[in-house]
Amino acid sequence: MKEKAKQTLEERGLTRRDVLQKAQKVNNDEFYTCYEDIEKELSMYDKNIWKNKVIFCNCDDRKNTSPFALYFLKNFSELGLQKLICTHYGGSLDLFNQGAKGYIFTKDGFRELKEYPKGYTGSFDHPLSLKILHEEADIVCTNPPFSRANEYWRIIIESGKKFLIISGQTIPVTPAFIPYFQNNQVWAGYNRVDWFLTPKKEKTSNPCFWYTNIKIKNRPRYRYLKIMPLKDIPEKYKEYDDSKTLIVNNCYIPNDYKKPFAIANHPIFNGILEKGYKIIQDKQYFPYKNGKKGFGRVLVQKI
């Protein structure tokens, strides 16, 4: 068994030292999604959205073991998919030199992409990956690298394709992403995702959420919004900052307040932007209390 493993490393042009050196570079991008989280989220959407569609998993780098690939393969016929394309990143963090690869699954079987351009990295922003995105994909679905979230979101949103992806929970109050929520180009999916697997298959926590531009039906999380007259909001959940801007917490939302007020990310997960409120500025809002800076929020207003 040991001999076989050694041969495999040699075959891949690696020594144990190479692997250890690469492992040291593994950063917080190497969080793998738990299969149950994919099942829990994807089963919420109307089944018709998948029919005859080409699904593109463009950050799915564990050959035959990407939980996204597994989900779509397992449900290929039931969802009526036309094709599943997975591309695998072979960058500096490709621990075992699986290499940059692409796989195509149809109802007739599986094949690897036939020809790779010279220097293909498998990166979601490589020209070949972009060609698949623009010319073939209908729905993009993955958990992209956290360290490349800005570029990933820009590319996916500019492509105009449908998507369903996992990213960090602070995204809705982070400057680069606020305009997407403000312009209704993206909204929260149904579920939060808190636990991932490390390359050693150990559970590790990282607060994330699903984000999408696919229709959400009767969002169950509406029930967490506490929309009521300002006077009924408990004192401890409303305050005014140094510039007299109202700040509300714990998903309390005033329904008789005409001016902008500041909220954190949870009301956005719970669908406040679908309940007659809009984000009114495309950047973070930092409240100051007695000169002390609070954490970044967004300013919303009743439409």
Ligand SMILES: C[S@@+](CC[C@H](N)C(=O)[O-])C[C@H]1O[C@@H](n2cnc3c(N)ncnc32)[C@H](O)[C@@H]1O
């Ligand atoms: C958060 S992990 C998720 C992996 C897998 N999609 C899953 O859900 O289990 C993100 C993956 O993207 C890979 N990655 C890093 N940079 C990439 C790039 N430029 N293009 C595509 N994938 C990349 C990382 O190596 C990592 O395995």
